[in-house]
Amino acid sequence: MAIAKRITINDVALAAGVSVSTVSLVLSGKGRISPATGQRVNAAIETLGFVRNRQAASLRGGQSGVIGLIVADLCKPFYAELTTGLTAKLEAEGRMVFLTQGGRRGEHVRQRFDTLVSQGVDGIVIAGSPGNAGELLAQAQEHGIPLVFASRAGYLDDVDTVRPDNTLAAQMIVEHLIHRGHQRIAWLGGVSSSLTRAERVGGYCSMLLKYGLPFHSEWVVECPASQKQAADAITALLRQNPTISAVLCDNSVIAMGAWFGLVRSGKQSGEDGVESYFEQQVTLAAFADKPEQELDDLPLTWVTTPAREIGEGIGEQILMRIAQGTSSARHQVIPPRLIIRK
Amino acid sequence: MAIAKRITINDVALAAGVSVSTVSLVLSGKGRISPATGQRVNAAIETLGFVRNRQAASLRGGQSGVIGLIVADLCKPFYAELTTGLTAKLEAEGRMVFLTQGGRRGEHVRQRFDTLVSQGVDGIVIAGSPGNAGELLAQAQEHGIPLVFASRAGYLDDVDTVRPDNTLAAQMIVEHLIHRGHQRIAWLGGVSSSLTRAERVGGYCSMLLKYGLPFHSEWVVECPASQKQAADAITALLRQNPTISAVLCDNSVIAMGAWFGLVRSGKQSGEDGVESYFEQQVTLAAFADKPEQELDDLPLTWVTTPAREIGEGIGEQILMRIAQGTSSARHQVIPPRLIIRK
């Protein structure tokens, strides 16, 4: 099939017997156009199958209608959910998102940022902490492009952020465990280089303190997100510290692994089956990224910092920025939700 | 901070004491420019912090450097992996991707498609079957935009596709089970409306047939992706059909749930613990979207149709199309990989 000549507003104008500016006005719904002409123009658009070229439109001065997103690692559920929330919000407003990956350690952020700028985006969202937030912010301001971070942005305070309240989330779930009678609560999972984890651990500590409960640094165990390693880690932890009655897992993979570990230990310890071991001796709790399903069948309580809502919040925030321009930085904190099982 | 005036190639030309066309040539590395001027221009670009405006560049005739992706549901691991593979590939080639969501039932595909066209993308990828593949293909051809599907495209054969070999994947894993001595193999999970599942079930049937093994339609059980429901379903299935020795799970959530179900049943049946019940009586196998980690700790074998590789394959395919223009449709089939545990 031959490639049809690109249809432009000129063609439409010609077909409708009006001028290009009239067509443009109809398209953007601005100037007051008589219903009659509007009809004719729209009819012409319809029959010719015209699609407006947004590049040309934004070149002239308008907005491109595009937001750039730099995300650390799409395969992590947190980012997938966030991205979904953001695109949903923006698409509902007739905008689009440029998706780029900054790399797990932010190694590509800078380069992607420049590319986004050169593509003429109306705003940029950075999800996953880049080392050089300050530099990026300066760049963005220079170009007059709104910038929103989906995390704390290093030590900067004068930049928009939308983020979970990790500290509060930890406090909520720890308090829940305490109210259930637990006094000796351990922490499993995550790596100490994670800022999110650091905030959570902070909340955990503060709540123990508040209730005058003991804090042992050996009870805070690092572990990468692998079920196998989590299973081994919880086994070792409980063997060393048999008095621990509850374990808080840093994420759902850890929670799964921990559960496997408990099942295994229950058997190995020669006790009366798995369930009794599990229920009588150790309670699991966890952090998760989505409110539903994921941990469905595990008898544990978890707290979620809803990633999708964060994405939606970011969308809102950046739309506001685009519409209203500069004002003082705004920090939007999405509240955690406790989901209690059993 | 004041918004700096956007600097254009005019500014660069002025600073370097050359004409805009020279700058343009340096930028695109085309015409033969003397090393001396090249240096001067680049220096000017550097000091002014010039970033080329791709919108304007593509407007005049070149490519936009952007590929549009319409994905059904980013939160499903298959699509997240695919998207990651695709963006990685394209970013490595200096291109970008527009991410849009078509909706689980493809309800927005048509609209997103038009938007992508109006944004001037160089190509479009559709992941997740839209009802109206034919219509979209016609549209794409009309605009001269390459189109690649990450699935079968309805009944169309004259369109590029990159997809998993679901039938072969099922055959591989079923044959593996048979070689391990299993004769009575059941299927758990998925819903009958899924084309992917239909292809897999087809492979399953054909392999049973090949080895002269019995096929019972009651042994193919539908189940939504919920651990709880999978656990209940496998329990019921095994109670009704105690002779089943292996269960093939349609996805990893089902596999997890099935495992929980087995654990529970093992206890309920009053037998000697979980492991023995599991190992002696029922073997689990599963389909998964990524080769690593996900099912790490489950004692089961699985087969994966690597979604990330599919994404990379799509990237390759669409780049080739853009570079080489129209030729006959190409169907790229990504081979499954069997991952054997224990």
Place this chain on the structure above:
DNA sequence: ATGAAAGCGCTAACAG
């Protein structure tokens, strides 16, 4: 090897 000039498709004054 480099410059001049004509647009790409669209918007936004400014006239009518």
Place this chain on the structure above:
DNA sequence: CTGTTAGCGCTTTCAT
């Protein structure tokens, strides 16, 4: 209410 006109920033012949 609608038409004229001048660009947006860049690429690309065609001269020089």
